[in-house]
Amino acid sequence: MSTPEQRLCVATIRRTGTVAHLRLGPSDGRPLGSFTPGSHILIQTPASVNAYSLTGPHVDPGAYEISVQRHRDRGGSAWLHQLSVGHTVSVSGPVSGFAPVLSAAHHLFIVGGIGVTPILSHVRAAVTGSRSFEVIDAHRPGPAAHRDELTRLCGSRLTTVTDRGALLQRLTERLADQPLGTIAYLCGPAEMMAAVRALADRLGWPAERIRSEAFTGVALAPGRPFRVRLARSRRRVAVAAGVSLLEALETAGIAVPHRCRQGVCGECRVGVLAGRPEHRDLYLTESERASGDALMACVSRCLDDELELAL
Amino acid sequence: MSSPPVIPDRVARFPFPFPEAHYRYSTNVEPARTPVRTAAGEWGRWLIDADDGYRDELALRAQILAADPSRMVSAPHMADAAWDTLLLCLGELAAAHPEEMVLHRDGAVYRWCNRRLDEERHFRRGDADSLGADPLAYAGSQVQEDIVLLEQREGELWAEAGLVTFAADWSLAFDIGMTFLEIHGPVPRVHVEGVIPRAHAFLLRLQPDAPYRRTNWTMSADPRLDQSTETYPEWGPARERALVDPAAVGQLQLRVEVQHLIRLPTSGAILFLIRTHLLSLEALMTVPEWARRFAEVLRELPADIADYKGVAGLRAPVLGWLEHPGPGAASRERQSRSAARSPT
């Protein structure tokens, strides 16, 4: 599980409308790791752990660059918006879940609104690597984040549309005329992505040819806090959000055999006596999951407030 | 009073692969760079470690590649992954051997200095001319590990490039272009028990900052590293001889692979690094805990796994030898009889 454990320092901050662009540099001078195009980082805010796409260069970056759209209902983005140069934040290493297909004959990027953020590193890598690509960009009329940069990078390979009808018309043309070996990459509002997928499906695109950004599903979400009751030792242990059950048990001095910490090896299986496990492992079979009498402590959590374990 | 026997470096660093008294295929992955204490010493502190076989094994690799260029496969779309591999390998070597090896970046220019090989290069990522070599070939000239690169697409992992000179009974030239699941098709039991599909699911979501490793083992008849399918006519007969000649049993090798599984940072490809360690049964006998444990494991090994690993026929002679080793003719005679009696 990727957790925000690296301290980075806000080097610059600038704004486009309701979007803040932050450059986060190392606070100790150590170089930052390269990342795969389309990667994001997790940032700890007082309210939540949020995922943000890395918009800057991906090879030997001097800083991690992110763009934060301010949401009224999300405390995390408001908190990031009020930061200033010199503040430090807790950040995870880059998480890759939207990587380019190395052998694709052509790359078709379909962008909606702030969904441009993970596409920037893709486009930059395609330009440096002399890969064949095109971008279809949909955003509301007027200035939008990163569009100057996108235009500079893409030149004539960029088509911009500012309404839904124009987008669907352009997509219908372009999706019907892509060389065999093309991969399409989607990032934008959920409703737009669903519409594009439905259209691609009608035009005979197999699902394997379409990649979309999914912040969840690659790195495991931190999850809700819960408690465990240990039947044998009669102890109680609290498991905070972002902390695994295995880690919480270890901190409490309770040894559980383990190996991979990724939910694959099967070593940290623990019996469940009460409560419903939230299975997030790859080890248990469907019937074992359904019986609910065991879970893998390194990744799995609880659907209720409390689990009783055979420990 | 006699001082305790000195354990040779090669034995002290040997990744003895049997933490338990029985062996099954399992998704036995664990985080890389975790030191493991063994009865003879320690292994696993570093992801890549140049040991006392470093120069010899690299010279051997160069010789094998010159004789058979099909041991290396590169592909234009994997060039970025090859550069990732080179930089990762050099960085890990430098971390393990700071007194002899240095990787330094100044802007876009990397400087690599390897005093063990009297090498110094200045190069730019992506510029093979500046390196003076193909990045994959150069990586293979600096690390003892075999290299396989996999591309992730269509929900599968495809072996698209590699440099493999020390294979244990497989062929890179044949397997190139296959998926991870196709490559592992011939392994018995593992599908039924879900091991390979689990490993596959694990690899699909492996992240760049979290390298993992696993061990695998087999037995071979002599200390030859190149046991590729290509050269089977050369190494196959020695195995057959060990079945009938008890004097050859002590020279049988426990062959252990330490495999690292790494998501490369910029290309997003998966890198398999396979490092092969060999230890003769004679050397194994110098560590009594290992001899005892290996005998337990062999005795208990299910027939299909023994078959696939090619140890079915060796089991009886090896068990006999582990119980009664020694150079004497009498003990050899005894082994030979006990081997002949033991059921296989």
Added chain:
Amino acid sequence: MVGVSPEHTSVPAWPTDPGEIDPAGQSFQVLGSGRDGVRVARAWLAQIARTGRPVLSHVDGHTAPERSVAVAALGASLARARVGVRVMIAGPELVALDAIAAARAAGAIDAELRVWVSDRALKRVYCPHCRTFTVARVQVADTFACGGCARTLVVYHHLSRRHGAYLGFLADVQADAGDRGASG
């Protein structure tokens, strides 16, 4: 082979039923080879005709040159194909494997391929010892003489779709060592 489940090896279990065409296909490329392969291809072509979608077909007779011309024609027309195409292949396994390799090399993925195999009589086998391919009338676990080095090879249940070939290896390593030992 002991303990190996055939359904998990790299050797495909080809569908026994040719099936219907994929209605999502925007265009079709159809290859039929041999008497049974051509029969299945014609049935597919009739289904496609009812959709009104464009189709290119590559049908051969029975000789090896005819087969390779059909496979080469498929590869060449796929180089101009657009996403949305479906590739339908019917014929002997050897031809089907070549057609799959050509389609994949042109950028097609498994989801865009439909394959029906009429028979598995002929196989291409790779000899890793001399690095040559031999086409032979063999089944998995049979032995035959390698066309490159004349060694007796056993056909292993390991198949490369990229090479369109099965893996072979030396059948009797002891006999080989004896033969070759004499000559040095």
